[in-house]
Structure formats: C-alpha cells, structure tokens
Amino acid sequence: MITAKNLSKSFGNIRAVDNVNFFINKGEVVALLGPNGAGKSTLMRLLTGFLTPDCGETVICGHNVAEERVEAARKIGYVPENAPLYQEMTVFDFLSFTATLRGLSRTDFRNNLAEVVSRLELDRVLGQRTETLSKGFRRRTAVAAAMLHKPKVLILDEPTEGLDPNQKEEMRAFIKEYGARNLVLVSTHIMEEVDAVASRVILLNRGKLVRDTSPEELEKISPRGGIAEAFRQLTGGI
Secondary structure: OEEEEEEEEEEOOEEEEEEEEEEEOOOEEEEEEOOOOOOHHHHHHHHHOOOOOOEEEEEEOOEEOOOOHHHHHOOEEEEOOOOOOOOOOEHHHHHHHHHHHHOOOHHHHHHHHHHHHHHHOOHHHOOOEHHHOOHHHHHHHHHHHHHOOOOOEEEEEOOOOOOOHHHHHHHHHHHHHHHHHOEEEEEOOOHHHHHHHOOEEEEEEOOEEEEEEOHHHHHOOOOOOHHHHHHHHHHOOO
C-alpha cells in the first residue's frame, strides 16, 4: 500500500533522504526510527506529497503521488508533529471544516464523525475551542481530522509526544487497533512505543535506511540492552 522507490531529497548541501526504498502492506504498524536529523519527517512529507523528491517516487494504494496527487491524498491521513489547529474554532467546527475540505457529504460526515469521536473519546470536548484543549486532546483532535475520510494509510509524526502516561496508552491502543485493518506508519523516539505498537521497524540514519526489520530481530542485535541499545549501535550513539 506504500511503495517508496529510490526516494532522495536534499536541502542545499544536506542530503535529508538518501535513496530510500521499502514497501509497506495493509495490516502493518511500522515504526519509523532514527536520531534527530535522520530524515524521518522529511521522508513522511515525501510520502504524503507535501514535498517533491529530487528523484524517486512514492506510490500510495496504487496511485503515484507525483502523477495522481489528489487520488493518493484521498487514501492518506497525515498528522505532523505539531499539527496546527484553528484556535478560534470548536472541535466540532474544526472537524466540520476539515470534512468540507475533504469533500465529504453531510451524511458521511455525520457517520464518520460519530465513529472517530467514539474511538478517540472526544465527546466531552466537541463544543470546546481548540485553544482551550489539553495537549492530549489537541493531539486527538488532529488525529480525528486526519481520519474523517477513513484513510487506508495513516501517517503519524510523534503521536504521543508530550502526552501523559494514560494518554500515551490510549493513543497506542488506537494505533494498534487501526493498523490491524489498515496501515499505520508512526515516527517516534520512544523505544517502548516500538514494543507496544509496531510489527516492523524502519530505521533511518543520516538520511539512509539502515535497517528494515521486526522489533524482535532488532532486539537480537543487543539482547541485554534491547531495542534502545541496538538503536544506539546502529546509529553511532555508542
């Protein structure tokens, strides 16, 4: 459902993504790992069409992102790390506005809204302005907006950053459940998150793909230190 073929992107003299190749299928939750500056956010923006690659291509559910941008976008839900919300809007108004941009009918909006509100437990904040929400509810609102059109591919950049332990568990449970029927690619710095949600790990370092494996296989690199120590060894943080 996601094919990345020879993807590369530079900013000046910095090679942010360097000839990256992989394929991700339905039913997978993939953790995108890497140290700061590894190219994770740039790669996500390339996959979603927010950035144009210098070379290579992305195919989402059979649609080439460069050639069929609109068709590919209909299959994707994307939440960047600091997803902006319109502060003067209530949660309901923001979700309604998002549905309009997505071209959803009133019937589809009502039906889909009920589902995402239930899944992300947004019932009690629907009438609140987004500027008054806690960080956890702002994050859930951004995810809800990305899900309104029922995307087959959900791409989340640091989805549990800044959440309290209870909120993290709730978000992880949601990611795992959604990924079982669709595809979720999640960028994270949190090693316990890999154990909690991921069936597969794609590890970047300095723009290059250095491992594409399972969490169990990654852990075997350092049985005593686990995934965190394997991460350090593979990214030069020893």
